[in-house]
Amino acid sequence: MEFIIISGMSGAGKSLAAGVLEDFGYYCVDNMPVVLLPKFAELCMSSRYDRAALVTDVRRNESFDELFGAIEEIRKMGCECEILFVECSPAVIIKRYKETRRRHPLDPAGTDIESAVYREKNMLSPVRNRAARIIDTTDYSPAMLHAELSRHYGAGGKSGDFTVNIVSFGFKHGLPADADLVFDVRFLPNPHYIPELKPLTGRNPSVSDFVLNEDISREFMDRTCDLIEFLIPQYIKESKRSLVVAFGCTGGKHRSVAVAEKASERISAAGYDTRCSHRDIDR
Numbered sequence: 189m190e191f192i193i194i195s196g197m198s199g200a201g202k203s204l205a206a207g208v209l210e211d212f213g214y215y216c217v218d219n220m221p222v223v224l225l226p227k228f229a230e231l232c233m234s235s236r237y238d239r240a241a242l243v244t245d246v247r248r249n250e251s252f253d254e255l256f257g258a259i260e261e262i263r264k265m266g267c268e269c270e271i272l273f274v275e276c277s278p279a280v281i282i283k284r285y286k287e288t289r290r291r292h293p294l295d296p297a298g299t300d301i302e303s304a305v306y307r308e309k310n311m312l313s314p315v316r317n318r319a320a321r322i323i324d325t326t327d328y329s330p331a332m333l334h335a336e337l338s339r340h341y342g343a344g345g346k347s348g349d350f351t352v353n354i355v356s357f358g359f360k361h362g363l364p365a366d367a368d369l370v371f372d373v374r375f376l377p378n379p380h381y382i383p384e385l386k387p388l389t390g391r392n393p394s395v396s397d398f399v400l401n402e403d404i405s406r407e408f409m410d411r412t413c414d415l416i417e418f419l420i421p422q423y424i425k426e427s428k429r430s431l432v433v434a435f436g437c438t439g440g441k442h443r444s445v446a447v448a449e450k451a452s453e454r455i456s457a458a459g460y461d462t463r464c465s466h467r468d469i470d471r
Contacts, residue, residue: 189232189237189238189267189268190238190267190268191268192270192271192272192341193259193269193272194242194244195274195315195319197274197312198245198293198308199276199292201328201333202274203218204330205323206241208333209241209337209341211334212338212341216243217243219244221244222244222246222255225244225262229262229269259271272321273315273319273321273323275322275323275324276325276326278305278309280325285301286301321340335426338424350424350429350460351462353430354462355433355434355448355466355467356435356448356466356467357440357467358436358438358440359374359436359440361440361471363436364432364467367433367434371434371436373435374443376404376443377399379443380439380442388442389466390444390446390447390469391445391466396449399443409451416433416451420460435447435448440467440468445469
């Protein structure tokens with residue numbers, strides 16, 4: 189089991205980091221007392237979670253000893269356990285607190301935020317020194333933090349949490365509102381004018397062969413799927429969680445269905461989580 193303890197400076201983005209890890213499939217808990225860490229690890233293991241992350245704050249010497257002891261105890265259970273330390277420049281943290289008008293934990297009266305931030309920075313140095321990974325969010329937007337955590341804790345380029353949704357549709361029924369990419373396949377051979385194929389759909393092998401076995405059809409599929417496979421890692425870098433690719437013909441029953449099915453096979457074979465649906469196939 190993989191166990192990540194998120195610690196760091198208040199206002200640096202610990203809870204945001206936990207939210208990102210939750211997107212990656214980690215079971216996450218925010219603000220857990222150090223003393224409960226080993227018990228939490230036991231519960232996760234008994235519940236068959238394979239990845240967990242939690243945010244905990246430590247600001248006293250005795251808490252540091254408890255934290256490091258808890259980590260050793262968790263490792264003895266057979267878990268991989270590491271500290272992810274999130275920090276930020278004091279100037280940016282001070283600005284964030286002023287913008288949100290929240291009180292810093294070490295400045296409950298709200299009278300000296302600057303002193304509180306620097307004090308906490310110094311106090312947390314023992315935890316920072318034990319961290320397996322340190323992330324500085326000074327110049328990070330939420331999307332940049334997502335991308336940085338994805339490099340270390342996500343599934344990489346062919347991300348397991350990224351979904352490619354391929355949909356067929358008919359132009360006469362309107363464009364899919366959520367489509368990111370739209371391809372018009374009305375130039376391909378049309379089974380609508382073949383009496384024995386007209387009542388069938390693009391899922392039928394006879395229709396699919398009719399649509400896809402022409403040279404222009406093969407070239408279109410090769411070029412289009414190559415483009416989609418090129419674009420997916422670029423979207424992942426921008427922290428997109430899914431891509432909707434729409435193929436449209438006139439009615440959404442023959443050509444677009446055959447193309448969508450074939451594209452789904454190709455993208456899935458490239459290692460991506462792919463779903464295929466046909467919006468207008470029954471119209």
